[in-house]
Every structure is written in C-alpha cells, then in structure tokens.
Amino acid sequence: MTKTNFKGSVMLNPVPVVLITSKNEEDKVNVFTAAWVGTSRQTQIQ
Numbered sequence: 351m352t353k354t355n356f357k358g359s360v361m362l363n364p365v366p367v368v369l370i371t372s373k374n375e376e377d378k379v380n381v382f383t384a385a386w387v388g389t390s391r392q393t394q395i396q
Contacts, residue, residue: 370382 368384372380
C-alpha cells in the first residue's frame with residue numbers, strides 16, 4: 351500500500367459540534383447533538 355498525501359483542506363480541519371437543548375413545560379430536558387455544522391463568517395444586518 352502506498353502512502354497518500356493530502357493537501358490542506360476543509361476535510362482536515364476540526365469541525366465544531368453543536369448541542370441543541372430544549373426544555374418542556376414539565377421541566378424535561380432534551381439534548382440533540384448536531385455534528386458537522388461547519389463554520390461561516392458572521393455578517394451583521396443593520
């Protein structure tokens with residue numbers, strides 16, 4: 351098997367994980383893990 355060299359790209363960068371939480375009227379807590387959410391530039395709309 352030959353060695354494969356990858357150039358730097360998005361696939362080699364760490365990708366953040368987001369935890370989405372919610373709570374119902376009976377105080378039951380739910381947590382959803384959303385992986386591969388990616389990153390973006392933030393643009394503020396005025």
